[in-house]
Amino acid sequence: MQPILRNFLDKWVYPTGFSGPGVDFRMRQTERCIPFWDKLVAQAIQSAQNDLKSGSDEYKAVRARAGYAAEGPFMSLKQMSTQILSVDVAEQAQYIDLQRMRARQIWDEVKHGQLHADVLLRGGWIKREEELMNDPRANTQPRLSYFGMTAMFPHTHPLARAGQHYYTESIACLGIAATLSVIDDALVRHQMRSQQAEELMHFMEGKYQIDAYALTPEDQKPIEEVFDFLLKPWAPEPSRALGGEK
């Protein structure tokens, strides 16, 4: 197992404040995630090493554009406004705290987008952020998630989002840690340093929600369905910003 993943598991995944069926369920899902997380860390390290070997700074712009395209302000906005509507009115009150957590994340995602743009501004690749509006590389994702995950999850069950957080935000945490373990560059650190803390917070949000809310088979079902989707072989490709190939 990659040491970065081992450290992540020991520090953030396994320590749990309480026990119960939600925690047991999360641990079962974690076992499914680990082989994918391990592969992603190796991939992110290799990608960072390849970037360094390129002998050019262009990789920073490539990562920044990909990060700009992959950030989730729109998805978070949609989710905050619609995820609560995926359950009956009578059930909505029990999920209102999940919606409040989502509201905080919108702020994070917007700030992350600014950081990606700032790499391009400070590095001299663009003069104004508006230039990114005309650049497809900063606005599209060459991944299934562009039309699949991103489009689907806005209308997901509130608890399904917890599964998405647990798996996808962990990829962000691991991808950033792997990248920063290889690349020691001021602009890359600028792009990732605050993100690192916030992606961890998003991951912990998913962890807490599964532990605290996924207490019955009925509650666990939408979360398990998300893992079934995310853990398909074609799904776990990380963004180029985090060390993915595309």
Add this chain to the structure above:
Amino acid sequence: MKVRIQESLCIACGLCREACPEFAVHPKMQDIHHMYEVLEAECTGCGDCLPYCPVPGALEEYGPNHVTLAGEQHD
């Protein structure tokens, strides 16, 4: 005249960054709290950012010949 940010007052809303026509306001380098900084070399002193700042004093004018929002000129 130039503009700078008083970090002790700034709430990191980012409105000055949005308002700046020169993109002189940047997220502060490697700052985990998402504070902002005005790059002196890029600031033209136009003052377009000033009316948008929601916290009195968080954006501060400095340097010669700065003009307050009330129109007073200072050396």
